[in-house]
Amino acid sequence: AQKVTQAQTEISVVEKEDVTLDCVYETRDTTYYLFWYKQPPSGELVFLIRRNSFDEQNEISGRYSWNFQKSTSSFNFTITASQVVDSAVYFCALRTNSGGYQKVTFGTGTKLQVIP
């Protein structure tokens, strides 16, 4: 069985603060992909990043950065100098090929509120 845990249900920060969203995953597969999606109030999930299980290189994209650590099964997401437009629900997802079928498991999401 696979599982994605986002322990933080809601986070509030003041604009310009840094914030880290945690994601812990479980899978027995050795090949898998991890994703982060953003869901603004409009409802549409927006793809942010994907990382495969063989690439532990951390990534920075503008104010966003991701820290993937297989040793702790974590794929954390940091927003630097947060802005009000970052307010949304953020989902971490795990995609595997289990028994010949693609399987995607989403975490329960972390609601981020950035206060001006």
Add this chain to the structure above:
Amino acid sequence: KAGVTQTPRYLIKTRGQQVTLSCSPISGHRSVSWYQQTPGQGLQFLFEYFSETQRNKGNFPGRFSGRQFSNSRSEMNVSTLELGDSALYLCASSSTGGLDYGYTFGSGTRLTVV
């Protein structure tokens, strides 16, 4: 390039009725997946279609069904609606559904069952 289009955006139905939701994927995308999102259960996978064939299915009762047409458009049908079916239904497409592809999601159809 047009995104994933879901219609209708909002729907109100009565218990016991049936409903059909539509999803048009990005042009050229052959994989369409459906998800149900509720506050209590989060995002739950319903099924995935690829080239008109159901390739994967989640743990939902048989009242939930779907299909995909030759132009990759997909429909999802829910029969004998229950109050608990009230949710945001999201459709996602990808070009091949391969392991490394992220989805492109539509804005969803918000279904309210009264």
